[in-house]
Amino acid sequence: MNLERVELILDGPVARVWMNRPEAHNAFDGLMVTELRKVLFDLRSEDAVRVIVLGGRGPSFCAGADLAWMKAMASFSRGENLLEAQAMADLFFTVYESPKPVVARVHGAALGGGAGLVAASDIPVAALGTTFGFTEVRLGIIPAVISPYVVGRIGESAARELFLTGERFEAVRAQEIGLVRATVPEEDLDAAVEGRVSELLKAGPRAIAEAKALIREVAWRRIEDVQRYTVERIADVRVSPEGQEGMRAFLEKRKPDWTG
Numbered sequence: 001m002n003l004e005r006v007e008l009i010l011d012g013p014v015a016r017v018w019m020n021r022p023e024a025h026n027a028f029d030g031l032m033v034t035e036l037r038k039v040l041f042d043l044r045s046e047d048a049v050r051v052i053v054l055g056g057r058g059p060s061f062c063a064g065a066d067l068a069w070m071k072a073m074a075s076f077s078r079g080e081n082l083l084e085a086q087a088m089a090d091l092f093f094t095v096y097e098s099p100k101p102v103v104a105r106v107h108g109a110a111l112g113g114g115a116g117l118v119a120a121s122d123i124p125v126a127a128l129g130t131t132f133g134f135t136e137v138r139l140g141i142i143p144a145v146i147s148p149y150v151v152g153r154i155g156e157s158a159a160r161e162l163f164l165t166g167e168r169f170e171a172v173r174a175q176e177i178g179l180v181r182a183t184v185p186e187e188d189l190d191a192a193v194e195g196r197v198s199e200l201l202k203a204g205p206r207a208i209a210e211a212k213a214l215i216r217e218v219a220w221r222r223i224e225d226v227q228r229y230t231v232e233r234i235a236d237v238r239v240s241p242e243g244q245e246g247m248r249a250f251l252e253k254r255k256p257d258w259t260g
């Protein structure tokens with residue numbers, strides 16, 4: 001696939017996915033949504049890839065949806081408008097349920113849908129000085145398709161304040177409310193990201209995918225309702241080849257085969 005808005009670099013077990021529309025702060029239009037979703041979706045079946053790093057080329061991580069594109073929806077039919085919104089929702093879901101862990105490398109600005117991508121990723125690491133915001137209400141719109149990921153991550157309390165004011169906030173506050181996992185000076189951002197990547201590479205790739213699915217299944221559910229599911233998952237995973245190899249390696253005081 002010829003990519004215009006996204007750059008994909010395969011770097012051994014790490015796929016580096018760059019939003020690549022720097023002149024517009026990586027604001028995403030229909031083409032960016034399609035390309036980003038396809039790249040992330042196709043990585044699911046790349047067995048050699050174990051970790052995805054998502055970042056933005058140029059001055060910003062991502063300034064959210066392209067406002068000219070969203071504004072143009074007024075001349076679309078209701079059906080077309082819904083299809084475009086669904087495509088955007090699919091993009092966030094593809095990030096969220098990627099079986100490979102997604103580390104977001106966040107700098108500059110992460111606004112609207114850009115902050116949504118941060119929320120949908122697994123481990124967002126931000127440069128100090130990054131500006132965040134759910135600015136939609138200031139534009140007369142709402143942070144709709146990103147809301148499940150953001151509310152899941154920062155909770156209702158912070159969402160009520162930040163969705164309703166649309167105010168911008170900086171990286172330290174983003175960390176306080178749980179939107180990002182770590183903040184570092186910009187010059188240390190790549191090292192901090194690589195630190196997360198190397199921790200993830202120590203884990204069994206199938207176990208990571210299973211652990212992600214587990215979190216998705218148990219979040220917000222009554223223990224009684226998920227207990228049987230958790231029992232079945234551990235019963236399956238501990239007898240799987242990867243589970244057996246991981247435990248055998250521990251007992252034999254060696255590294256498991258996936259650490260290369």
Ligand code: COA
Pocket residue numbers: 023024025027060063064065066067068109111112113135136
């Ligand atoms: N949609 C479309 N274009 C956007 C955009 C967006 N979300 N964000 C930035 N751009 C464009 C600007 O229109 C400008 O285009 P131009 O050069 O043709 O005039 C270009 O990117 C540079 O933006 P500018 O505002 O001049 O740069 P800046 O460095 O002063 O500020 C931002 C960068 C990202 C902080 C600022 O552009 C911004 O706040 N953008 C709006 C983000 C937003 O609210 N997103 C939520 C969408 S739901």
